[in-house]
Amino acid sequence: MESIYGEHLPELLELQESLMGRIGLLRRKIIAKDGVDPVEHCLTRIKTEESMRAKCRSRGLPETADSALYKIYDAVGLRIVCTFLDDVYMIRDYLRGFDDLKIENEKDYIRNVKPNGYRSLHLILRAKNGFYAEIQLRTISMDTWAALEHQLKYKRDVSGNEELIVSELKRCADELASTDVSMQTIRNLIRGEI
Amino acid sequence: MKLLLAEDTIDLNRAVSTVLRHENYIVDSAYDGEEALEFIKKDSYDCIILDIMMPKRDGLEVLREIRDRHILTPVMLLTAKTEVDDKVNGLDAGADDYLAKPFAIKELLARIRSLTRRGSDYSGRELLFANVSLSAENFAMTAENSVRLSIKEFELMQLLMMNADRELSTGYILEHVWKNEENAQDDTVWLYISYLKAKLRAVGTNVSIDGSRGGNFRLTAAK
Numbered sequence: 001m002e003s004i005y006g007e008h009l010p011e012l013l014e015l016q017e018s019l020m021g022r023i024g025l026l027r028r029k030i031i032a033k034d035g036v037d038p039v040e041h042c043l044t045r046i047k048t049e050e051s052m053r054a055k056c057r058s059r060g061l062p063e064t065a066d067s068a069l070y071k072i073y074d075a076v077g078l079r080i081v082c083t084f085l086d087d088v089y090m091i092r093d094y095l096r097g098f099d100d101l102k103i104e105n106e107k108d109y110i111r112n113v114k115p116n117g118y119r120s121l122h123l124i125l126r127a128k129n130g131f132y133a134e135i136q137l138r139t140i141s142m143d144t145w146a147a148l149e150h151q152l153k154y155k156r157d158v159s160g161n162e163e164l165i166v167s168e169l170k171r172c173a174d175e176l177a178s179t180d181v182s183m184q185t186i187r188n189l190i191r192g193e194i
Numbered sequence: 195m196k197l198l199l200a201e202d203t204i205d206l207n208r209a210v211s212t213v214l215r216h217e218n219y220i221v222d223s224a225y226d227g228e229e230a231l232e233f234i235k236k237d238s239y240d241c242i243i244l245d246i247m248m249p250k251r252d253g254l255e256v257l258r259e260i261r262d263r264h265i266l267t268p269v270m271l272l273t274a275k276t277e278v279d280d281k282v283n284g285l286d287a288g289a290d291d292y293l294a295k296p297f298a299i300k301e302l303l304a305r306i307r308s309l310t311r312r313g314s315d316y317s318g319r320e321l322l323f324a325n326v327s328l329s330a331e332n333f334a335m336t337a338e339n340s341v342r343l344s345i346k347e348f349e350l351m352q353l354l355m356m357n358a359d360r361e362l363s364t365g366y367i368l369e370h371v372w373k374n375e376e377n378a379q380d381d382t383v384w385l386y387i388s389y390l391k392a393k394l395r396a397v398g399t400n401v402s403i404d405g406s407r408g409g410n411f412r413l414t415a416a417k
Contacts, residue, residue, distance in 0.1 A: 111398065112339070113338075171332070174334065174340050174341050175342040177339075178341040178393060181341070181392045181393050181396050182389050182392075184392065185385070185389050185392050186385075188388070189388065194388050
């Protein structure tokens with residue numbers, strides 16, 4: 001069976017590498033300048049065949065390369081987890097500055113929190129060659145929370161009162177968000193910015 | 195609401211208990227200090243009424259034991275002893291109020307209402323200013339989004355909201371929020387004000403706090 005990505009897998013890998021490289025460059029620059037790494041970790045993946053085909057189906061799209069490459073935008077995915085809140089926006093601004101990358105869509109779930117408590121900054125980037133990538137930017141706290149919430153969503157037989165779990169997850173999200181802001185404030189204080 | 199009445203004069207105890215029950219209070223009656231303590235160990239009350247002169251353990255001993263156990267329930271002392279020193283000793287031992295016998299039942303009822311008012315009326319309150327709400331129940335500060343505040347952040351925000359658009363000095367804040375704790379200084383207030391400023395932005399409001407380190411602060415809504 002042909003790949004859902006047609007013959008374009010090499011180009012997707014190239015885009016992935018290019019983006020990772022740019023993030024790596026930024027990190028090294030900041031480490032050299034400030035002695036700290038703004039990124040805690042950076043993960044990347046090419047969406048699996050199975051996953052992409054399933055997404056095509058759920059969107060009512062034909063399982064073709066056209067759908068996978070030009071109608072669905074997360075064939076190439078990057079998740080950048082930052083130590084501090086301001087670094088999330090700093091990296092977004094950095095990515096905005098490239099001529100050969102266009103930010104087609106930005107969803108700020110930090111300024112507009114999802115009802116369940118989910119917080120992250122999502123970017124859809126389009127490279128000059130027309131291929132897309134989805135970038136998720138978040139803090140360590142947001143990542144911790146998302147990992148736990150993911151288990152709730154995808155585990156079939158979660159025991160316990162679901163409504164209670166949902167409201168408690170929201171509470172945790174709001175407490176973690178508060179801590180993120182406090183840590184950022186402390187950093188501003190240390191840097192003499194307030 | 196649940197009350198404990200500890201009074202060794204049987205007729206008085208019965209009469210007062212009856213009136214209290216008529217006023218829809220649930221009443222446990224004790225006839226001596228030891229019995230009072232048994233009740234206190236087993237249950238929690240909204241208000242405790244103690245006669246000072248009781249057999250086995252007197253009212254002041256019971257009161258000291260209650261406070262030693264960190265039980266914060268409001269306590270009213272009843273007694274025929276009305277010397278100033280007795281009142282001073284009773285209040286300093288941890289009583290919240292002191293009523294001399296004979297007393298008018300109307301007065302006892304009003305004083306009980308007063309002692310139990312803070313528990314219910316003021317705690318469930320939600321404060322509002324512009325599009326920000328602050329919940330005393332869960333310390334959530336909400337506008338477009340919501341965050342949970344720490345205890346000190348909540349108390350500071352509550353103070354600012356209750357004095358919205360008015361200036362509060364750093365000294366006033368230290369007195370009311372930090373109760374003049376040894377380690378709290380101007381910098382502490384400034385840091386917590388900074389936390390709140392950032393969290394106000396995070397929840398999506400244009401309410402902000404004017405003022406700089408060591409000076410006066412004012413909660414204000416940008417026009």
